Amino acid sequence: LRNKFADTFYELGRGDSRLCIVVADISPVGSMSKFRNEFPKRFVNTGVSEQIMIGLAAGMCQRGLRPFAYTIATFALYRPFEFVRDDLCYQNLPVTVVGIGGGVTYSTLGATHHAQEDVAIACSIPNFSVIAPCDPTETEAVTRWCAVQEHGPVYLRLAKAGEPDLTKGALDPWRFGKLRRLRRGTDVCILSYGTITKRALEVADRYAAYGQQAAVAVVPTLKPLDRKGLGEILRAFPHVVVIEECAPNGSLSSRVKGLAYEIGASCRLDTFTLQDAFIHCYGSYDDILAAHGLATADICAKLGMS
Amino acid sequence: VTNRSAILIGDASPEGDFHAAEARRRCRIYRRRIIDLSQSTTALHAAPAFSCMEITDVIYHGLMRRDPNGAQKDIFIMSKGHGCIAQYVILENLGILTPDDLALYCKPGGRLGAHPDYETPGIAASTGSLGHGLGIATGQAYAECVKGTDLRVYCLLSDGEFQEGSTWEAMMTAANLRVTNLVAFMDNNDFSALERMSERHKAFYPLVEKAEAFGWEAVEVDGHDSAAIFNAVKSRLGDCPLLVVCRTTKGKGVSYMENAPIWHYRSPNSQEYEVAMRELSAEDAS
Numbered sequence: 001l002r003n004k005f006a007d008t009f010y011e012l013g014r015g016d017s018r019l020c021i022v023v024a025d026i027s028p029v030g031s032m033s034k035f036r037n038e039f040p041k042r043f044v045n046t047g048v049s050e051q052i053m054i055g056l057a058a059g060m061c062q063r064g065l066r067p068f069a070y071t072i073a074t075f076a077l078y079r080p081f082e083f084v085r086d087d088l089c090y091q092n093l094p095v096t097v098v099g100i101g102g103g104v105t106y107s108t109l110g111a112t113h114h115a116q117e118d119v120a121i122a123c124s125i126p127n128f129s130v131i132a133p134c135d136p137t138e139t140e141a142v143t144r145w146c147a148v149q150e151h152g153p154v155y156l157r158l159a160k161a162g163e164p165d166l167t168k169g170a171l172d173p174w175r176f177g178k179l180r181r182l183r184r185g186t187d188v189c190i191l192s193y194g195t196i197t198k199r200a201l202e203v204a205d206r207y208a209a210y211g212q213q214a215a216v217a218v219v220p221t222l223k224p225l226d227r228k229g230l231g232e233i234l235r236a237f238p239h240v241v242v243i244e245e246c247a248p249n250g251s252l253s254s255r256v257k258g259l260a261y262e263i264g265a266s267c268r269l270d271t272f273t274l275q276d277a278f279i280h281c282y283g284s285y286d287d288i289l290a291a292h293g294l295a296t297a298d299i300c301a302k303l304g305m306s
Numbered sequence: 307v308t309n310r311s312a313i314l315i316g317d318a319s320p321e322g323d324f325h326a327a328e329a330r331r332r333c334r335i336y337r338r339r340i341i342d343l344s345q346s347t348t349a350l351h352a353a354p355a356f357s358c359m360e361i362t363d364v365i366y367h368g369l370m371r372r373d374p375n376g377a378q379k380d381i382f383i384m385s386k387g388h389g390c391i392a393q394y395v396i397l398e399n400l401g402i403l404t405p406d407d408l409a410l411y412c413k414p415g416g417r418l419g420a421h422p423d424y425e426t427p428g429i430a431a432s433t434g435s436l437g438h439g440l441g442i443a444t445g446q447a448y449a450e451c452v453k454g455t456d457l458r459v460y461c462l463l464s465d466g467e468f469q470e471g472s473t474w475e476a477m478m479t480a481a482n483l484r485v486t487n488l489v490a491f492m493d494n495n496d497f498s499a500l501e502r503m504s505e506r507h508k509a510f511y512p513l514v515e516k517a518e519a520f521g522w523e524a525v526e527v528d529g530h531d532s533a534a535i536f537n538a539v540k541s542r543l544g545d546c547p548l549l550v551v552c553r554t555t556k557g558k559g560v561s562y563m564e565n566a567p568i569w570h571y572r573s574p575n576s577q578e579y580e581v582a583m584r585e586l587s588a589e590d591a592s
Contacts, residue, residue, distance in 0.1 A: 020452070041452050044483065052441045052475035059445020062424075062431065065452060067445075082435060083472070087442060091424045091432050 001158040001195070002100055004136035006031040008143040009068065013039060018066040019147060022046060024053040026071045026100070050080040057095045058087035066094070066147060072106070073099030073115035073157065077122060088153040089127045095153050096146040102132065102157035103194065103245035104274065107288040111278040114288075115157075120250030122155040123223040129176075130222040132157040134197035135166040138220060141174040149176070159195045166197050167218070177221045179229040185215030188239040191230075193219045193252065196245040196289070202296045203243065206305050219252060227259060234265035242271040243299060245289070249276060272299050324368045329532035332367065332399075333359045334586050337559045339395045339408075341582045344573040349412045349420045353557035353569035355392035357495040357529070358462055361552050362392045364535045365460045365491070366400065378402075380457055381446055383431045385439020386464035386493060387421035393428070394418060402428040437470025439463060440490060444480040447488040447547075458487045466498035469510065474520070480547045481521025488547040489539055493529065495556035499570055517549040529554035560585055 010031035013019040020042040021035065028036050028043070036043040042065075046053045050071065057067035069076060076099040077084060088095050099118055106113040122130045129151060133139040139158065146154050167174075171181040179191070183204060192200035200216050207214035217233065219226065234240060234256070242253045253271035260269055274292045281291040289295060300306070336359055344350045362384075370380040384393045394411070397403040403418070410416025417426055421434030431442045443461035450457040467473050480488055494513065496503050503510045517524035523543055527534040529552025542548045556570075557563030560582045574582055 044448070046475070046479050047482075049475040049479065051437075051472040052444070052479045055438060055441020055472065055476060056445040056448065056479060059431075059442040059447070060449040060452075061445075062442070063446050063449035063453070065449045083438065083441070086432065086435050086438055 001133065001136060001139045001163055002160050003030055004139045005098065005143050005158055006035075008140045009147075010035045012144065012147045013042065016066070016147065017042075018064065020044070020060060020065050020067045022053050022057045022060070022067050022069045024048060024050045024071040024075060050075050051083050054080040054083035054097070055087050058083075058091060058093055061093040061095045062091070068096045068098055068146070070098040071100065072113060073102045073118050074113055076100075077115065077118050077155065081121075084128075084153075085125050089125045092127045092152045094150055096156050097153065098156045098158060100158055101160055103159070103196070104288040104292070105159045105195075105285060107285045108282050110280075110282065116245075116274045117247040117250070118155070118157060119222050119246045119252070124250060127152045128223065129154045130157070131155070131176075131220055132194040132222060133174075133220050134192070134194055134218050135163055137165055137167050138174050138218075142220065145176055151176070157194060163195050164198065166201060174220060177224050177226055179217050179219045179226045181215065181217045183214070183216040185213040187212040187214065187237075188241060189215040189217060189233050189237040190241045190243060191217055191219055191233070191252070191256065192243045193222065194245055196243060196294070199289075199294065199296050199299065200243045203241070203299055203303070206296075206300045210305055222252060225255060230256060230259055231263050231265075234260050234263060234267055237267055239268040239270075241303065242269075243294070244273055245294070246273055247276050248273040270303060272302070324364070324533050324536040326533040329360065329363055329367065330589070333363050333532070334559070334589060336363065336392065336395045336399070338583060338586045339398075340391055341560070341574065341579060341586065343391065343408060343411060345576075345579060346409075347412050348573050349571070350391055350573050351388045351420060351571060352391070352573070353563050353566075354386065354389045354464070354493075354495075356558045356560065356563065357554040357556045358386065358389050358493040358552075359392050359558065360530050360532045361462055361491050361493060361535055361554075362389075362396060364532050365462070366396050368532070368536045369458075369460060369489075369539055371458075378428075381430050381443075381459045383433070383439050383443045383446070383459065383461045384422055385433050385443070385461050385467060386436070387433035387439075389462070389464070389493070390420070390422040393422065397428040400428075436464065436467045437472040439467070440473050440476035440480070443488060443490070444476050444483070444485055447480070447485040448483050450487060451483070451485060456487070458489065461488065461490045463490060463492050465492055465494045465496065465503060465510070468492065468513070469498070469507070477517065477520040477522065485547050486544055489542075489550065490547065491535075491550045491552055493554050494551050495554045497556045497565070497567060497570075500567070513551045517551070522547050522549045524549040524551060526551040526553065528552075530558055
């Protein structure tokens with residue numbers, strides 16, 4: 001996702017002199033490095049200084065530029081939180097805050113580098129739109145939208161590199177504020193977003209092996225939430241499952257539960273999130289997800305498919 | 307009631323002399339206007355506004371250039387948002403805000419609060435939380451460099467804001483980016499809300515040396531001497547951002563408010579009002 005973002009940003013930046021990137025000591029690789037070489041004034045590295053990364057981006061945006069603030073998710077959102085809230089969201093400026101390594105992507109680096117609550121926290125701030133694409137193709141579409149939108153500030157949650165393509169053959173295109181159906185089904189609908197969508201598809205495959213037709217939909221825009229689209233799913237399916245890489249409080253799961261109550265949905269609803277805990281476990285991305293109870297086998301077992 | 311029409315607008319040419327006597331007269335009128343407003347609200351922050359009255363006046367009447375149609379061309383950011391009433395009375399004087407706006411200050415239906423809001427006429431950034439303004443000002447100044455314009459950005463900070471780490475992140479970045487079109491003013495009244503810097507936070511000083519070490523040009527002046535403030539900016543070298551450390555007195559102009567922490571927030575009662583107005587009119591009468 002990171003590389004696709006960089007490729008897309010470089011391509012857009014060549015045609016739009018307003019586009020700038022402000023990073024806080026994160027190494028420009030690939031296309032980002034090309035962008036820096038070709039447009040040195042429009043690439044700013046503030047050093048290990050995340051508050052000025054956000055403040056600078058706010059001021060640049062107020063004077064007509066289109067800055068993206070870009071660093072590791074914990075440092076893009078948590079460290080300069082009040083600057084994101086006051087400078088970007090309160091002033092409602094179309095700056096994109098790009099968080100690299102959202103969720104537990106940095107599996108060997110410990111909780112200081114795990115943005116395990118980023119989506120919930122970002123969704124709590126007024127005016128902030130929150131988008132978490134699931135694959136490179138969706139990342140490209142979202143980046144193109146972020147570069148021209150006049151909606152307001154955006155938190156763009158990315159992972160890092162090497163993610164597979166999951167949206168090939170999707171039934172809907174990416175649209176801001178809309179969920180996307182990836183697979184048809186009738187018995188159960190699995191909702192997900194971000195790179196963990198890969199697991200949602202694996203669970204759907206397992207349902208097929210059990211003779212059940214599982215639909216899969218991604219909710220790339222976590223805020224504003226597609227209440228209409230989600231409401232239709234909650235009414236249409238007898239069973240809805242949410243699988244996400246976010247701590248439970250303020251997660252998509254909690255909001256889907258709230259929506260189900262509001263509309264009086266009667267479906268069965270199972271949710272799988274990261275734990276509300278700092279888990280001291282170092283290993284691969286899969287290892288950390290497993291430690292949080294999000295291994296595909298564990299999810300399937302809890303859904304009655306052992 | 308203050309006679310607004312008595313204020314001479316734009317009496318200082320940015321390229322010419324600064325008329326210090328006129329600046330003093332304007333500032334007395336502005337202070338009286340603020341004392342007037344204090345009688346209909348309790349959220350005024352009069353003392354922090356009085357300490358930066360001359361600085362704000364110099365920025366608007368001496369430094370910011372105007373378009374042929376009279377609109378401000380340069381940018382001003384009041385980073386010490388709690389001093390915004392000093393800015394509001396000047397914006398009223400310039401016709402950018404109206405007397406009705408001021409009458410509804412901090413009242414339902416009005417658009418002016420105790421901290422400035424972005425997109426209110428004349429307001430270039432939302433401030434109030436300390437330590438945000440210089441970063442935004444640096445971004446605005448840098449954007450104008452990228453765009454290749456000659457716009458200048460003026461930013462007024464309280465001294466307390468230099469206790470925020472974010473201000474020093476901005477100081478370092480502004481110097482690294484060489485935003486020579488940025489001029490910052492520190493309202494060094496030596497008080498934060500609670501206590502004196504020089505007594506309780508001794509390592510806060512020295513200031514000019516700290517700013518220079520961060521790659522800024524820095525100079526210290528009497529912050530109630532309008533001509534000194536004006537000349538400090540006009541005589542700058544200009545190859546890096548400039549910080550003007552302005553030594554000021556919190557509550558300047560009203561004897562009982564000066565250096566008395568209670569006046570950070572409080573509004574005068576009717577008796578105190580009479581005393582303040584008398585003191586702020588004394589020089590006019592002489």
